[in-house]
Amino acid sequence: MTYLEAIRTAMSEEMQRDDNVFVLGEDIGKGGVMNATKGMRDRFGEWRVLDTPLTESAIVGVAIGAAMGGMRPIAEIQFADFIYPATNQIISEAAKIRYRSNNDWYCPVVIRAPYGATGGGGLYHSQCPESVFFGTPGLKIVAPSSAYDAKGLLKASIRDNDPVLYFEHKKCYLYVSDEVPDEDYTVPIGKAAVKREGGDITVIAYGMAVHHALKAADELEKEDISVHVLDLRTLQPLDQPAILEAAAKTGKIMIFHEDNKTGGVGAEAAAILAEQLLYELDAPVIRFCPPDIPAVGMSPTLEKFFLPTADRVKEAMRRLAEL
Amino acid sequence: MTYLEAIRTAMSEEMQRDDNVFVLGEDIGKGGVMNATKGMRDRFGEWRVLDTPLTESAIVGVAIGAAMGGMRPIAEIQFADFIYPATNQIISEAAKIRYRSNNDWYCPVVIRAPYGATGGGGLYHSQCPESVFFGTPGLKIVAPSSAYDAKGLLKASIRDNDPVLYFEHKKCYLYVSDEVPDEDYTVPIGKAAVKREGGDITVIAYGMAVHHALKAADELEKEDISVHVLDLRTLQPLDQPAILEAAAKTGKIMIFHEDNKTGGVGAEAAAILAEQLLYELDAPVIRFCPPDIPAVGMSPTLEKFFLPTADRVKEAMRRLAEL
Amino acid sequence: MSSPHAGRHRQLGLTDEQTLQMYTNMLLARKFDERATLIQRSGKTAFHISSIGQEAAQVGAAFALEKQHDYFLPYYRDYALVLSVGMTVRELMLALFLKAEDVNGGRQMPGHFGYRKHHIVTASSPVGTQVLHAVGFSLMSLIKKQNCVAFVTFGEGASNQGDVHEGFNFAGVFKLPVIFMCENNRYAISVPEHRQVAGRVVDRAAGYGFPGVRVDGNDALEVYRAVKEARERALRGAGPTLIEAVMYRIAPHSTSDDDMLYRTKEEVEYHREQDGIASFRRYLFDCGILNEELDRHVTDHVNREVNEAAKYADQAPYPAPEQALLHVYAESAGDDGCRS
Amino acid sequence: MSSPHAGRHRQLGLTDEQTLQMYTNMLLARKFDERATLIQRSGKTAFHISSIGQEAAQVGAAFALEKQHDYFLPYYRDYALVLSVGMTVRELMLALFLKAEDVNGGRQMPGHFGYRKHHIVTASSPVGTQVLHAVGFSLMSLIKKQNCVAFVTFGEGASNQGDVHEGFNFAGVFKLPVIFMCENNRYAISVPEHRQVAGRVVDRAAGYGFPGVRVDGNDALEVYRAVKEARERALRGAGPTLIEAVMYRIAPHSTSDDDMLYRTKEEVEYHREQDGIASFRRYLFDCGILNEELDRHVTDHVNREVNEAAKYADQAPYPAPEQALLHVYAESAGDDGCRS
């Protein structure tokens, strides 16, 4: 099953299971501009697959109200690049409702945000806005890389009693396909997954970067470099024990993501290592990330320059292994 | 001169010097709720000290338009906690205008945001939202701790040809007072400052934390612990050479800020050390920051629990020195 | 001697008892407010934000709605509203004193209401955000056929926030059962209405295809009527209503504000004379529902309640410091968070 | 044979030459658009967003404004507008092909206009944000006594964004010289107007105390008249105007959209027959400004221009990869960034 189907299936199954679950967003009735909700309006009706006006703050704010009122809304942001008008509703409201009310109210909302570059998206259809919301206590953030995790984490997010920002990588939609069981299952929020065991270097990644890392690791195996790959899966709360364990395994750590380097999730991961694993590091921590420029240029040459690729990350991994 | 007067003086002098400079924001005509613009409307008229409607996105968005049109607006956000409705204008617009237009347009806007806890502010009048904007390429971020820097950095920000987010710590307004020369001067954006020389441990801080660190350092001196204190002053771009130099000086580093720990500026500083100074670290890097809870509780007991104090940081510094 | 209007409340469907209760609630809010101001001045508490001049509209609205059934999304001046839909003055005092027993556990500034049991939805400080939440509650009501409305208030300053407009449009498109009430007290801190609001708040409704109604906010019965009609419209599926209740903010913006920087004593005095409580009192006298003796009795009762509440809250303990760490997230997966 | 309306353009103050130029510009935009669609389909370019059906309104507006003096804040469908205020079809093609010589250096999606020399203000993708920038330009014009207006366009979907409302209110409070034009093409991607806009866009103006004018977007002269009047109002200090130009989006939302998922061929065909270019052409024939021969000449000329532009842009080089690193900030403190 593709990553995209996994998302659709998770939503459909949860809507089937629980009448309180519904989806709202722009153009989702016709299936969404990404096809994530394809066929769902026919199945669940237009109130449960609700085409909203073109207003992100309202999509999130109305979802928050409905969530406090007992429903379990899934708010779709058409592109993660367009999530910023909803920042106030996410940071000032969703994230603080339980805390400020001293546990009297809570807000089980899921905000789905398709992110990342796919080729030909340009500055405003390619962004990785994780770092803006990362570090907002009260919010959970997930970013699956496989179809299995996409489904399991989305189900867990819908059932979670706190707001979850669900970053789905657009490049994964059709590029990624893996086994997804028919039975109901969830993937726990807050747990990273070892995607590959190895002894020479550790790569910590999430989203599309996981696939680049795995591909590079396969190739490096032929050069007798053994790579351990950890997929964070949840960005907040970070799975600290898993990060420390994976890092300790090799002592040589590369953190790899598509979001800009400065202030990204990788900074926190590196900080955790500097705080808690200093004596077991055999080489400086490396962050492999795109340069600190505002976003992906649209022209193919610019985009290629910006985006991490398996080739480029392999180079960097080899260099780390050789240190 | 107090920190607050320094800010007022910087604005007034720049408005005197350049007709294109003006201030806009809520209630600034009467002097602002913080008194930052006190007396300025009488001096410069109501068009240059412009009371706006209660709409943060408009304050920033209109300032952006005026800036592209050749003016140098200073947009005041009444409390940094209320900056989030303007996130889209800051991140999608101000920060990307030069880049997306290939240097055809640019946006010299200053956004002043009073931040931090002062006692009795509660969840929404105490926040440190640095981490939300940190890591947005195209944006500069400053956060002075002294009156001298407040004035010099504000002047530099106003004259800068790119958007600057100017975080002024509300507790510094009247608490901090130091020598400010009469002559015109600027403090360069992007340069940290050594506030105290020392050999045992290094504290990297900004804003009010600098004062707590200095106070603790004074006291620790009596215990023969010598503390080196670096004030970042600019958060973006971070002064990497200064961070590395200050850290190398002692090999024992504490990063200290009032913003939550996870995803804060301290994570980036720690990551820089893990990447570039690993072999010179004599102890794990320490981040001394409030816990990851949404914000400061209003009740005195909750607030005291949350906020870093000179006493508490001193304890942590002593422990680091003794490692 | 009964005035020509003396039967108004009965024509509107209100009993004498309810009407007297309305008066009591206004008075309770007013006395709480005055006491809170004094307490803050004495240095015992950090902050108070006053509602004086807005009580009549709030009580009028509350009585047109159904307690613990409709949803209430008040803004920070709505003491009289929350007192009318279930909160006690002791609870308001606990919030003022930031004590552990406060619904919000002393976490939030006073005036940031929230009480699940009473369907009072938790509020934040950034103005206007609650309008979208109200739309969300009304969407829930429609989808789940709850037959209830969401009632939300905000100032005329807040009415300019993007969220308010997006909420109007969203509710208008789906004809949702929500009532928007702007408490236009003519100032947003120091900025007067004409420098804040282009056009008139009430006229914005037409742009979203639903009715806007402008009422005298000092006339509790007028507000009652407007809210009641709006509620009926909402429940019969005819969509939202915007009510602009015109009033005046008698006190400074908050205990941190000096209003003499931007308005005159005379202007304030002029409006103080329009007090909606005083006129409601006269109306009750005219109707024969209230007389000097009963009024003294009511006032004494209200004062006693306020006294006891202040004393209780003053002596109540602060939250334990480590409480600060609780409730960032649900404690366990099954924890739905609410205490009720 | 001249129709009863044949003198309309002269009554509005437009010469025959200008009117012919208007026609030429519409045609140029249309031909560019059709070609861009073909080029995209051929796989040569990544993306095109079409303006077919909106050219008449755009040209009508542009001719009522002053080039390189007023400020233009177009949205992504405004090819005919930017062609009328200074951009060339070659420049549009360079943007389509994402080449180094493109004003934006190939960084942005096509349709994201910006050209300081022509006072075309740089645009982003998040809809509605430009409305606030336009208000900022008009504030600058007022403060610096520039005697120019800011003209901004947006779709009816975008009109619901909070920023648009905040912009209306801000401009209304200060009576700023700004013209808001909504190009209501009845769809926001798949969502039809009635599911998107509560009430009518034009009626929102009254809520901010300034005039709203609804015009037939297929009638270039009608739009010209409305914008001209709005400009005069703005310059005499009477404040903003909201113009709602009603039209229809003939093409799918973009080359990535399948519009048959949400509307019918018949509906599209019906609207295609209302084409504002065809009716303008008939008008020019009626006035004797255009005849078959001249029309062929104009069309040939336009086609040639489009051909040459496409060829030029196709062969032009892409930006060098490392260009991606430039212009995050000013290169030096004194660098004011603009190339002119």
Ligand SMILES: Cc1ncc(C[n+]2csc(CCOP(=O)(O)OP(=O)(O)O)c2C)c(N)n1
């Ligand atoms: C988004 C936001 N910006 C600024 C503030 C600071 N602030 C608190 S109340 C207020 C004025 C509100 O005026 P209005 O909406 O008219 O309500 P009133 O206080 O007059 O009842 C302001 C500016 C805030 N709370 N939220």
Ligand SMILES: Cc1ncc(C[n+]2csc(CCOP(=O)(O)OP(=O)(O)O)c2C)c(N)n1
């Ligand atoms: C803030 C934001 N949300 C979503 C989008 C995605 N998007 C691009 S165009 C569009 C529809 C715009 O409709 P309208 O404003 O009517 O303009 P039209 O395309 O019809 O000309 C949407 C939803 C966007 N660009 N910006």
Ligand SMILES: [Mg+2]
């Ligand atoms: Mg007000």
Ligand SMILES: [Mg+2]
């Ligand atoms: Mg449209």
